[in-house]
Amino acid sequence: MTHRPLPPASAANPGSHRRQFLQRGAAVSAAAMLGGMPLFASGQQQVKLAFMYPVGVSGDINRLVSTMIAGFNAAHSDIQVEAIYAGSYDNTEQKVMTALGVGDPPATWLPINSMLATFLGMDALEDVTALAKADDIFQDFLPGFLGTCMSDNKLYGLPFQCSTPVVYYNKAAFEKAGLKAGPTNWGELEAAAKALTVRQGDATSQWGLTIGGGWHDWIFESFVRQNGLVFWTKGKVAFDAPESVDALEFWLRMVKAGVMPAASTWQSSANDFMAGRTAMLYHSTGSMTNILKSSSFPVGVVPMPKNKMLGSTMGGGPILIAKKQPDAHKRAAWTFARWMTNTANQAQWCIDTGYLAARKSSWESPVLKAHVAKQPEARTAFVTAEVAGAFLQVPGYHKVRSYLQSAIDRTLVGEIKPDAALREATTKANIEIGRLSRRRS
Numbered sequence: 447m448t449h450r451p452l453p454p455a456s457a458a459n460p461g462s463h464r465r466q467f468l469q470r471g472a473a474v475s476a477a478a479m480l481g482g483m484p485l486f487a488s489g490q491q492q493v494k495l496a497f498m499y500p501v502g503v504s505g506d507i508n509r510l511v512s513t514m515i516a517g518f519n520a521a522h523s524d525i526q527v528e529a530i531y532a533g534s535y536d537n538t539e540q541k542v543m544t545a546l547g548v549g550d551p552p553a554t555w556l557p558i559n560s561m562l563a564t565f566l567g568m569d570a571l572e573d574v575t576a577l578a579k580a581d582d583i584f585q586d587f588l589p590g591f592l593g594t595c596m597s598d599n600k601l602y603g604l605p606f607q608c609s610t611p612v613v614y615y616n617k618a619a620f621e622k623a624g625l626k627a628g629p630t631n632w633g634e635l636e637a638a639a640k641a642l643t644v645r646q647g648d649a650t651s652q653w654g655l656t657i658g659g660g661w662h663d664w665i666f667e668s669f670v671r672q673n674g675l676v677f678w679t680k681g682k683v684a685f686d687a688p689e690s691v692d693a694l695e696f697w698l699r700m701v702k703a704g705v706m707p708a709a710s711t712w713q714s715s716a717n718d719f720m721a722g723r724t725a726m727l728y729h730s731t732g733s734m735t736n737i738l739k740s741s742s743f744p745v746g747v748v749p750m751p752k753n754k755m756l757g758s759t760m761g762g763g764p765i766l767i768a769k770k771q772p773d774a775h776k777r778a779a780w781t782f783a784r785w786m787t788n789t790a791n792q793a794q795w796c797i798d799t800g801y802l803a804a805r806k807s808s809w810e811s812p813v814l815k816a817h818v819a820k821q822p823e824a825r826t827a828f829v830t831a832e833v834a835g836a837f838l839q840v841p842g843y844h845k846v847r848s849y850l851q852s853a854i855d856r857t858l859v860g861e862i863k864p865d866a867a868l869r870e871a872t873t874k875a876n877i878e879i880g881r882l883s884r885r886r887s
Contacts, residue, residue, distance in 0.1 A: 492523070493778040495553035497765075498530045500538040506736075510798050518785055525778045535763070536844065539564075546570050551768045554779040556607060559594035559763045559836050560843045563680065567841055567886045571602040572767040572776055578604075581784070591804040594836040595764040597680075603764030604787045605804040606795075609730045610758045610827045610834050611658075611665045613751065614737055616642075617744040619652065619725040628726075628748030632672075632696060635726075635751045639705040642725035654705035656724040657697070660712030663850045664759055664837055665728050668750055669693040671757025671835070678840055681883055683875045685850055686868040693753075694857055694864040701858050708858040730761055731827045734800025738823065747823035749830045758830035759837045762801060802827055841882040846875040 497515065501507045508531055515529045532538035535558045545551045546568055557565070565571050578584055578601050584592070591605040613635075615628050623642050629635040639654030657665055670677050673689035684690070700706040710718070712729075719727040720741045728750070729737070738745050750758060765783040767776060785791065793808040795801055797817045808814055809825075818825050840846055853867035862870075 493525050493774055495525065495527045495775060495778055495782060496530055497527050497782065498532045498538055498542060498552040498555040500532055500535045500556065507732075507799060510795070514786065514791065514795075518782060521785075522781070525781060527782055539844070543568070546768075549770070551770065553771055553775050554765055554767050554782060556765055557763050559760060560838045560840075560847070561763070562595065562597060562602060562836075563839045563841050564843050565766065566597055566602070567882065570769055572769045572779075573600050573602060574604075574767065574780060575599075575601045577780055586789075586805050586807050587787075588804055588806060588831075590760065590831060590834050591802070594760050594839075595766075597839075603766040604783045605762075606765045606783075606787050606792075607732065607762035608802045608804050608831075609732045609761040609800075610802070610831050611668055611728050611750055611761070612731055612734070612827050612830075613748050614719055614727045614729060614734075615746045615748065616719070616722065616725045616741075617746050619722070619743070620746070623725075628746050629751045630748070631751045632753045636696075636700060636705075639700055639726065640703065643705045645704075650704065650707075652722065653707055653718075653724040655700065655726045655728075656707055656710055656715045656718060657728040658712050658715040658730075659710035661730070661761070662854060663847055664761055666693065666697075666850070666854060667759045667837060668757055668830075669696070669753075671759060672750070672753040672755060673757070674754045676835060678838055680840065681879060683838075683840060683846065683850075683872055683879070685853065685872040685875065686865065690868055691865045694854065694868060697854075698857055698864060708860075709855065730800075732762065732799055732801045734823065735798060736800070738800075738821070745823075747826045749826055756830055756833050758827075758834035760831075760834045761837060796824065800824070802831060840875075840879055841886070842875075842878045845878050849874045849878075 499511060512529050515527050519526050530552065532541050538555065539557045539561050542551060542555050542557065551570065583601070583604070587605060591608050592601070595601055595603040595605060613628060619642055620626075625638055625641060629638050635655070642652065642654035643650065644652035667677070670690045670693050673693055675684075675687055675689035677684045677687055677690050697706070701708045715724070715727060716729055716733055716737060718724045719729070720737060722743065734747065749756070765786060767779040767783065787804060789805055789807040789811060792803040792805050793811045793814040796803040796808065796814060803809055803814060838847060849871040853871035856862045857864050857867045
């Protein structure tokens with residue numbers, strides 16, 4: 447199949463009121479939302495697209511996405527998008543890969559940004575660089591977020607669901623323990639965790655700190671970056687570097703001190719914090735709105751404490767477009783991705799979820815400025831987002847990630863020492879990366 451370059455779509459000129467986010471009906475035309483002429487002539491056959499997406503945090507994300515897509519469909523008579531909720535990130539990515547394997551992928555999908563290398567290796571993604579250059583994408587999107595969608599200076603998606611880890615803390619527990627503010631460095635983090643831990647006999651009724659399990663490898667990469675190292679390149683990992691071993695030894699020390707559980711799950715860790723079973727929690731900004739609303743105590747939010755430096759890892763993912771589909775469907779998919787990430791929608795998405803708006807113009811919009819003034823925690827993650835990078839973008843991401851997760855898990859339960867665990871994970875990961883690289887070349 448020949449894939450011709452797509453004609454550029456014009457820039458968006460969205461409104462900023464919340465009701466436009468929830469009720470994009472007949473009063474808002476497709477041309478008005480795109481700031482230009484509709485892509486399809488009147489009377490042309492409607493293009494139908496499938497959009498496959500995950501839900502990676504707690505809260506009402508599924509309903510919010512469905513509402514957005516219903517609004518898009520109401521505003522675009524020539525395009526109809528079917529929302530396909532596929533479960534977790536891992537479930538979504540596996541379903542997309544299966545669909546690619548049989549030649550019937552969804553038109554567009556939302557993976558974790560780490561999957562970029564894997565999908566590029568499958569020759570699955572449409573290059574949207576020319577479209578982005580003809581639009582305001584490179585001028586208005588924050589570079590760190592846009593970088594998660596790029597490889598070799600080519601753009602393959604638009605950032606939609608952007609996050610970094612932050613530290614949530616129970617202000618009431620802090621006050622009771624005599625602590626004045628959230629920690630700013632590793633030493634303060636460890637000291638606060640000790641002061642906040644509450645035991646009743648042999649049982650721990652309140653942990654000082656919990657690092658959300660399930661995505662603890664994502665958070666671990668941030669800790670290693672705080673030691674001044676990015677432990678991966680496109681073709682190799684160095685999980686066993688001294689900076690990485692030091693970070694894992696720090697985690698292990700807190701587990702041995704009894705101030706941090708050795709294991710948790712992503713969902714349970716958020717629930718434990720909201721129930722008062724842990725006083726500090728490393729979790730995604732995407733959980734912020736739910737955590738602030740659902741906790742029965744006042745919640746503080748601080749950027750991840752630094753060690754040698756500030757460091758952070760971008761979570762969430764971009765909206766990607768399948769390469770092997772008709773050009774009309776690619777144009778329609780671009781229109782959809784562009785609409786989902788326009789100024790107004792990114793601002794409201796940030797307000798409703800806690801995910802970070804990817805556009806500079808969203809942060810300057812009146813609606814998001816008003817929200818930040820009322821809830822300053824919403825901008826907390828920007829301290830580390832400005833120094834953040836993409837998350838583990840290597841071939842064979844799922845398997846490579848599993849080796850790192852296993853190394854962390856086995857270390858924290860006392861099965862193996864940090865240096866040996868990370869050395870083993872590095873060896874296995876590099877064998878897998880090398881195998882896939884040789885096969886694809």
